[in-house]
Amino acid sequence: MAQKYIAEIKPLNEEAIGTSAHGTATFTVGDDAIHIEIEMFDTPKNMQHWEHFHGFTDGTDAQPATMAQDVNHDGVVDLPETEAVSGTTMVPFDAQPHQMDIANDTYPVSDDKGYFKYVKHVPLEALKAQFKEVFGTDELDLDKRVVYIHGVPAELKLPDTAGGNLNEKYDNHVTLPIAVGKIQSVK
Template sequence: MILRRSTRCTALLVVPAALTLGISVPAMAHDGHVAGDTTKAADGDTYQIDLAQLNDSGASGTALVSVEGDKLTVKIEAEGLVPGMPHAQHIHGSTDGHDFRCPDKSADKNGDGIITTAEGLPMYGDINISLTTKGDTSKGSGLAVDRMPVADKDGKLSYSRTITVSQAVADHIKDLHVVQHGIDPNGNAKYDFGKGKSELDPKLPQEATAPASCGMVKGAAVGSMPVGGVETGSGSTEGVEAPGLLAAGGAAVLAAGGLFVLRRRTRPASVRHDS
């Protein structure tokens, strides 16, 4: 992953449903991050995040994120995702000193070949922001699949949105990272129950909520932002509390009219929404 700083830029960024886990993980250092680093992000700086596959998903992409005051702009260009299917995406991590990171294969505790959302959370941390296309962006919208971007017929996804965030997020955006969800291990271009039920909602396949890609801010300066058919919007991180997450997520799936049905969707990846 590469870090790029710019004093002028609109920005970009993205990621699965959140489990309300009271995780207390000691801060630790890892490549590209320093545990306990108190350096705050400078207003107007832009950071690039390279998204790398998880669960052998074949997914990859680039996210750009920038902050101006309390406005966070996130732009993502991704490919290799499940065609025609919604992909939950979030900003994960900590703003209070814990040094979370993208999970490696050691996160697969039961050895079934899939890092589930529950197995990955202790490494990549809880949801800070749900990267929805419109409306609420709190972690309470982690399973709001009717408001998550949809990959096109070629498995490509474009996303752009400006979101109101807390001062803590604005100050510590360098410590956060993006996770996208939704995998297709059996290669049939749909979400099915081949890997069992999701631990987030038994009505959903594990494939629908397992992480597909993850990226962290890291490295040297970069150049241009991702380009593509992206639209902009705005939202707020206020208004939804975590305790009702799973219930809200299940309701969102039903309200979406069965977005996670066992068939392919052919909806454009770029979703236009109002501020």
């Protein structure tokens, strides 16, 4: 029997980015696949948005970041600041989540209203094998994870202190979190 999980995704950094991105992520885990649907509204328009689940490798229950995580008080919660409560980036919701290739250009693109819907059927065995190779366990523990949606326009002025540059190829505009939600099991 399939197990279902849902995350209500709420805005983060809305004051700095000028929009309140929100939506829902649904995960249905069957015997051989995980079906993922993420529907987002009011994201920055006409741009690619990275999205992932984050968590801890030691079994700690990840929590969504809030403005309380803005430890340098620059007005934004950047990717490094989320790690204390949310852990590390784990599985991308891109063209091939089971490959766990975080830095790529195959994430969803929002339309001119800031809307996008991501739907993917992922082979569970392949995802668990790659997860084990990277994190040492094949337990996805979805109910201990949080979903992040990232990305603001390159022309948006961010504080110099906003971190998150990834491999010098992707700057903090790509990685800035814009929404987050706690994944919860549906009984």
